[in-house]
Amino acid sequence: MMLSRKNKERMFFWLFRGCAAAVVAFLTIIIMFVIVNGAGTITWDFLTQNPMPNDTGALVSGGILSPIIGTLMLMGLVLAIAIPIGVFGAVFLVEYCGSYKWSRYMWMTVNNLAGVPSIVWALLGVGVFVYYLAFGLSLISAAITLSLMILPIVMVSTKEALEAIPSSIYDASIGLGATKWQTILHHILPYSASGIITGIILSLSRAGGETAPLLLTGVALNATIPLSIFDQFQALPYYIYMMTSASDRANAYPMAYGAALVLIILMMIMNLAAATLRSRYREKYKW
Amino acid sequence: MDTKIYKRENRARRYAEGGITGILGACGILSVLILALVFIFLITNSIPFFQSVGLVNFFTGTQWDPFASEAMWGVLPLLTGTILVSFVGAIIAIPIGLGCTIYLSELADSKVKKILKPAIEILAGVPSVIYGLFAALVLSNWIMEIFDPSYRLNALNGAIILAIMMIPIQVSVSEEAMNAVPRNLREASYAMGATRWETIKSVIIPAALPGIIASIALAIGRAVGETMAVLMATGNASQFSFDILTSVRTMTAALAIDVPEAAIGSLQYQGLFAVGLLLFIITFVINLIADMVLSKYQETYK
């Protein structure tokens, strides 16, 4: 059957609409399943109790306090480790080395490392922090591993925020007799701040949702809230994983859905904050 | 005529400036060093393994069982597991992603865009463990009902969930590429009487093709490196098979399962580093290709 040009166009366009609708449907279905199955689990006790063993000794009752605290502690440590190094490192590479040819290749490498699988970072974490530096299976080993993993992401997003500032602003400040650092401190950083912070939030949410590196570096189902950075710990994504693969399905699955809902809400809040910041930034600085 | 002195006070400031440059430089160098460390570390740890087991055994063996009394070191089942799930995933994701991209960049009005774009961003931001949960508890049941496979958790399950995870990456990168196609190219096409679809098909897509290819490469790179979703979805039976309805173990899953069991410095430990090195090289090459295609493309339309 020959279709007319108009009908052909109409057919394809409906196909594309279908694809877009499918993508929205995927998101809706996944989130709906988590909400429908998880909402019933979420009670005050669920949020304020540690995981507890049931009659058979399986850790499928109680709540998810220690996983929540563990994930927040991880994100806090990553914030303290990766963000300063990543942000300042990127500022240096963009503002002080940006004009050199090698910096282009360096950024290509950094960009590429942002795509290295998290499990490979986990291997590095096991080898260097758990064994070589003898931090053992611990919160700090996991936090440093996650920090390394998001370092390239932080650097790339910082770079993009810095490069969004037109060079005329830089010229204006230098032309007034400001030094390079004064220019960076008074102009470049303030104007790029919301872009940089957006990147930081997204990186942190990435770190908080990551599971694979934790498996190898110190997460444990029976761990409680860590008292020192050298203790083992619990984490929300890991808890979800363990509940999903637990043998006591009837008890474990509701816990998995409940924890998943909490994790999704946490991530949504962070993503929303980042999106708000970005749109406010776009309104404020129209170069 | 008095000569001006431009040096007053500037020694202290020069020291301060130097100090700040030093601190920033240290961060810069540190970040680069750390990244170089990964590769070196993987290599040095897997060299002893290749010396004792041999490259041939590693790449041609069809069984992976490092903890058996007679250990098997064939990486093929893991490699085929990874390839099976990521490529079937890509086959599902690419057409949907492409359709969605075209809709987003060429057809959608700004109101729809305001909903669709954040939805895609959220889809990219959902932790992989949530996808794993969905695949293990929901999707696997649907596949059971439709295909009735012998394994409840199987490669198809992993492939579908990976496809859903790949789409947002593909869409966001290729949409940028299509938006970068200059307006005058479109106008030239319309001016010659082409319809919108003809313009998209024969002007915009060819112009944005490098960006689209790069977006697909990046998405495949992500799928190859994904751990949690496949770990939870595919059942992890290490077998050398191309059957989409059977259970497979990917390289990433093997690392997640076996590394905690391996004693430090043991042959198993080194063997797993070899798997890690292989995984690193595969993803690095895929990303590098994407990066080079993309940066060349960005230069064209600057």
Place this chain on the structure above:
Amino acid sequence: MKNISGDQISKIQVKDLNLWFDTKHVLKDVSIEIYEKEITAIIGPSGCGKSTFLRCLNRMNDLIPSTKIEGEILLDGKNILENDIDPVDLRKDVGMVFQKPNPFPKSIYENIVFAPKIHGIEEIKKDPKTGKEKIVRRKPTKEELDQIVEKCLKRAALWNEVKDRLNKSAYDLSGGQQQRLCIARTMSIEPEVILFDEPCSALDPIATAKIEDLLVDLRKDYTVVIVTHNMQQAARVADRTAFFYMGDLVEYGPTKRLFEKPEKELTEQYLTGRMG
């Protein structure tokens, strides 16, 4: 164009200036003398090195890597290309206004007080013990900053238009107002020389006329060097004009003479529009 005793005072002397970007020879043996409290215009076709020359005068080219520079630029007799000169200090005496208005994305007020805040205010203080005088720098007070803002904006003929909205974003101003704000901002560092790099190329004729009036007025207090691609503009405002072509200084002299009786054929061709 004479000082009180009737002599022309040389402010900047450029001797045999050569400049390369990588291997590209951008300025070739340029020698020129710029006089105090005059407007010197630099004209020439695009790519002739006129902006590059201007940016040598406050060493803005330092920011571009792989730049090689030879020769001398004497400002009040002191060679500013020497290594021991701090370009940051130099730029406080040689201000610059750029091609496109580039206010900071801050309030009008903040734009002007940025430089005084980072540089501080100089005061001569007597040491109570030794009785020696020395220069001390301190933070400016709020009143001093207010005074600076008013003075600079008045000098740039912008005060009446913006005095009621000093805390509004500089981006709310029109293009011409933004450029005058940039001129006011440059005055806040109390320079002796102000460099203008095609300051009107992004502006409409009315805004351009205002800037030109301002330029003529500035001549009372400052030595002005302006790069322009607009020959009429040079003819209207400049005391002297220099014509650059392909990195060479072709001709330099009093504007009237240069426009009416150019000595070089190249200059005449450019002025009559047969080239460029």
